Every structure is written in C-alpha cells, then in structure tokens.
Amino acid sequence: MKYVVYYRVSTKDQNLGLDAQRSMVEKSLKAEDEVLRSFTEKETGTNKKFRPILQEALNLCKETGAILLIAKLDRLARNVSVISTLMESGIQFQAVDMPAATNLTIHIFAAIAEHEADIISQRTKSALKEIKSNIKENGHHISKSGNKVTSLGSPSNLTDEARRKAVEAIKNKKRLNPRNRQAKALIRSLHKEGKKLSEIARELNDNGFTASRGGKFRAEQVKRLIEA
Incomplete structure (x- = not known):
C-alpha cells in the first residue's frame, strides 16, 4: 500500500x-x-x-x-x-x-472529541473570568491554597491556580475517561443498528478498546454497558 x-x-x-x-x-x-x-x-x-x-x-x-x-x-x-x-x-x-x-465510528469519535474540547475551553474561560472578577472587585483573588493573586500578567501569579486546575483535570480525566466514553457511544450506536452483542464486542476489540480490567470485550460485558 x-x-x-x-x-x-x-x-x-x-x-x-x-x-x-x-x-x-x-x-x-x-x-x-x-x-x-x-x-x-x-x-x-x-x-x-x-x-x-x-x-x-x-x-x-x-x-x-x-x-x-x-x-x-x-x-x-x-x-x-x-x-x-x-x-x-x-x-x-x-x-x-x-x-x-468505519465512517460511522469515525463520526462518533470526532463528535465526542469536539464536545470534550468545548468543555475544556468553557471550563478554562469560566475559571479566568472568576479570577478577573475577583481581582476587579477586591483587588485580588485567593487561590484554593490560600495564596493571593493580584494580576494575570505574570505566570508566577497563576502557579497555585494552575496546580489546582491540573489536579481537577486529572480527576475529571479519570472520571470521564475519553476511551470509556467513546466505547459507550460506539456500543449504543451499534446496538441501535441491531448488531448482536457478540458483533459489538468484536467491533470494540478490533478498534483497540479494552474492558475495565484490561482484557477483551465479551458479549456479557457489552450487555452490562448497554443496561447501565
């Protein structure tokens, strides 16, 4: 090729x-x-x-x-x-x-990725808006760790805030694991098409998805995710 x-x-x-x-x-x-x-x-x-x-x-x-x-x-x-x-x-x-x-699965994954990017963008904008508002009203912003931020102009002023966001991002990543969400989206889509549980499991395995414990998907695991 x-x-x-x-x-x-x-x-x-x-x-x-x-x-x-x-x-x-x-x-x-x-x-x-x-x-x-x-x-x-x-x-x-x-x-x-x-x-x-x-x-x-x-x-x-x-x-x-x-x-x-x-x-x-x-x-x-x-x-x-x-x-x-x-x-x-x-x-x-x-x-x-x-x-x-397939064309269908690619569209699904692109839609999920776009949605996740929008969520991250909105979260960042909201955090910055809150900091700016506090600085404007009170002359400073108090970070989660108790440090005072008086300006967004210097990267050092955002160190503690950046750490807080990083910790939150890690927690959100674990909670929203993109691959898990993609797997569930694919399962729902294929189930609506009338695919059998074994066929859906094979589609997941062929696309590199793994079950919660790292093994291959089986029909009973697909069924549990559909009913979840």
Whole structure:
C-alpha cells in the first residue's frame, strides 16, 4: 500500500507526542508498504478550517492515489466539520489506533472529541473570568491554597491556580475517561443498528478498546454497558 503520513502537534513551541505518533505509524507499516512522504503540522486540533500542511498532504494523496495515514484520529481533527469534509473528498484515510473504524465510528469519535474540547475551553474561560472578577472587585483573588493573586500578567501569579486546575483535570480525566466514553457511544450506536452483542464486542476489540480490567470485550460485558 502507498501512504502519505500526517502528524500533528498542538502548539507551535511544543513537539510533545510527535515521537509517539511516529512510533505508532512505523510499527503499523508492513515491509511491502511505501511511505511517499510525511507531513508534520503544528496547529490546534479544534481549528475548523483545513490546515495548510494537511491540505498539502491531501493534495499528494489525490495525485498519487495514496492513503492518508495518521497515528490517532484526534491528531487529524477534533471537530466534525473537518472529518466530514475529508470523507466527502473521497480520499481514503486510516488511523493506526482504530484500524477497523468505519465512517460511522469515525463520526462518533470526532463528535465526542469536539464536545470534550468545548468543555475544556468553557471550563478554562469560566475559571479566568472568576479570577478577573475577583481581582476587579477586591483587588485580588485567593487561590484554593490560600495564596493571593493580584494580576494575570505574570505566570508566577497563576502557579497555585494552575496546580489546582491540573489536579481537577486529572480527576475529571479519570472520571470521564475519553476511551470509556467513546466505547459507550460506539456500543449504543451499534446496538441501535441491531448488531448482536457478540458483533459489538468484536467491533470494540478490533478498534483497540479494552474492558475495565484490561482484557477483551465479551458479549456479557457489552450487555452490562448497554443496561447501565
């Protein structure tokens, strides 16, 4: 197979996760596969417009008939509009973390990712709004640890607030585990289509999902999640 590989990192000054993406892609390739070119873009995943480097990758796919290969679906985009536009373009693409994903499952995961990004954005805006309001009314804001914040201009003033947000984010991540939410969304969707419990379990396993204890999904576990 011929592939054009696309990598994305979130910010212009950070390459966090790039090595992991490359490793995932390299491990997924077979000896007979051919990578025509790799593209790397530094851009937020919530951007609702096609990014220039991504567009270059897509143009090469059109010219050569190659498949667009990405490590993880959320590296391509975290909004439904970009995913939908890509699908309608007729270009084939494949995500290493979900090799058996269908158009339906890809739309579901994109919608979940977009929703989660919106929640994070709103939470951040609300926290900053509260701090600004307290500073304006009282001349300062008292963090959870009791430190006084008088300005948002210096990163050091936000150290304690940043720690508090980090702890909250970790708790929320454990509580809302995106992969668990994606699995439940996929189960509900496939169940509505009339799929059998064993078929749903196989779809979950093929897409790299694991049960709560790390093993493969079975029909009885799918049933419990449907009834939960």
